[in-house]
Amino acid sequence: MDLSDLRQNYTKHSFNQSDLLKSPFEQFEKWFKDAITAEVDEPNAMCLASVDGEGCPNTRTVLLKDFSAKGLTFYTNYSSQKAIDFESNPNAAATFLWLPLQRQVNVRGQVERVSKAESLKYFLSRPFASQLGAWASPQSKVITSRQLLEEKFAQMKRKFADGKIPLPDNWGGYRIVPRSFEFWQGRTSRLHDRFIYRRQADDSWTIERLAP
Template identity: 50%
Template sequence: MELEAIRREYLQGGLRRNNLKDNPYEQFEFWMQQAIDAELHDPTAMTLATVDSSGQPSQRIVLLKHLDQQGFVFFTNYNSDKAKDIAQNSKVSLHFPWHVLERQVKVCGNAEKISLKETLSYFVTRPRDSQIAAWASSQSSTISSRKALLMQFESIKNKFKAGEVPLPDFWGGYRVVPELFEFWQGGGARLHDRFQYRRQEGGWHIERLAP
């Protein structure tokens, strides 16, 4: 397998300072809308990186479910490995890999739990089977088989068949409050364009980074 021979040029377009919005949230929303308009698969998928108590980094894909000027919101089981990592080290990183557009966005910041009201507001919009799955899966724990998982799903489904599925007390959202954004646009000859927004008192400092 000759992996070193796999390469391509990035020629879709560059990124200049005068193309950027002064507010990184607005710049992100602009790029996100372009990713949606381009009909990319899972444009809201983002890699969430956390670090455990031993200093071991870990990554997984989660979905961005809300964005405002306060931060990026995702949902998970509060007993999961990611939640345990966040409980002892709230510093996290997000990464959006929009390969088709030859773009990446990195966001670094602190993760904090959102309010119960915000979590419930989202939970009731989920498909019923997804609501049931939140109850059925003890996320990150060891299970004996997929059959056991499906049996648990059916058991919970039967338990709540007569009414609405309640919000589990072990499930909810986190908001990642950014301290840093990086916008990356591929360029020819590996001369990519990278711009970093770093939070400072009164606003954001923008600077170009070497590729």
């Protein structure tokens, strides 16, 4: 399949250094709110990259569930492939792609587990079925059929019929503590605007423009 003619010209916005906020977290929040206002589907979806013990990268899309000056938080099974990767290499990269705005944000940093209290607070906010799913799915493991998964889900539903579902021991949050943020705005003629914030040893941030 020849895709050489499949392209769009990016004309919606410009992005100058004078537009940048001092903190990358504030800039991320501004762009994130823009994505919500533009009704972008799943604005908190991010492509998360990890690297396994053999140096092979893995990517998958997960949902961002919290962000602050501490970092960007998502939740998963601690026996999943991403969790196994983080045990050998506690670094990650994540990309947010907001196509209607012709924007993306790329984040790189170190990964750490959030506290059990934070994980529990988020777990209890999840819908009942999602809580059951965390108990039913042996995430990233080989299973023989979907029927097996649905039977496990039904078993958990019976087990927790009273509606009180505890936090699984192997489930919780990770936080990406950023070392860099890159903000990318599509422009005409592929002359995109790219600015990168880099964290310094004293926790201040430098800002530089990158060539597209």
